[in-house]
Amino acid sequence: MELGKTIRRLVESWPSDQRVAIVGTGHLSLELGGPRQFGPHGPDPEFDRKAVGWIASGDLDSALAEVSLDSLWEPGNATHGFMDFMLMMGVAGENAKADYADSLDLFHTMEAYFTWYPNGVDA
Numbered sequence: 001m002e003l004g005k006t007i008r009r010l011v012e013s014w015p016s017d018q019r020v021a022i023v024g025t026g027h028l029s030l031e032l033g034g035p036r037q038f039g040p041h042g043p044d045p046e047f048d049r050k051a052v053g054w055i056a057s058g059d060l061d062s063a064l065a066e067v068s069l070d071s072l073w074e075p076g077n078a079t080h081g082f083m084d085f086m087l088m089m090g091v092a093g094e095n096a097k098a099d100y101a102d103s104l105d106l107f108h109t110m111e112a113y114f115t116w117y118p119n120g121v122d123a
Contacts (some may be wrong), residue, residue, distance in 0.1 A: 001060060004090020022091050026084030028052070028110050029075035036076065038108050044075030048103075048110040055085050055114055056101035058092065085114070092116040 011020050028051050029044035036043035054063040063086060072079040089096070093116075100115035 001064075001086050001090040004087040004092075006090075007087075008091050008093065022088075024084055024088040024091070026088070027081040028079070028112055030078040030081060030109060031076040032078045034077050040107070041105055042076070042108065042110045044079075045105070045110070047075035047079070048105075048112075051082060051085070052101065052103050052110075052112050055089060055112070056098045058089065058095045058097045060086070060089050060095070063089075085112075088114070088116075 007022060011022070014020070028048040029042045031037045031043040034043075042048050050066070051063070053059070067082065067086075069080060069083070072082060092098070096116055098114040099117050100113070103110055103112040
């Protein structure tokens with residue numbers, strides 16, 4: 001989160017009128033090589049549902065209350081990639097709701113997509 005805030009400050013203080021896009025990637029619950037890898041949905045649909053809600057609504061406090069590097073092993077052995085979404089929440093700004101949020105429950109994982117525009121305006 002703090003790294004995301006720092007990235008935002010750096011971009012905002014850049015003395016240029018050029019536009020900047022910040023692109024990130026992450027994932028929700030994910031199991032690689034374990035028994036839940038090829039289940040009918042992601043390894044932890046409840047975590048995925050909550051995570052999409054936290055990110056879409058900008059609810060970092062709830063995410064931080066429930067997530068730590070240690071706890072991210074429970075929803076899947078590769079779920080630590082969720083931290084990338086938290087970084088992007090920091091870039092988006094304090095309590096910034098996503099201007100676009102969508103998710104797809106696929107065969108073995110849930111895909112999620114989020115977009116934030118500066119000042120909430122589609123640029």
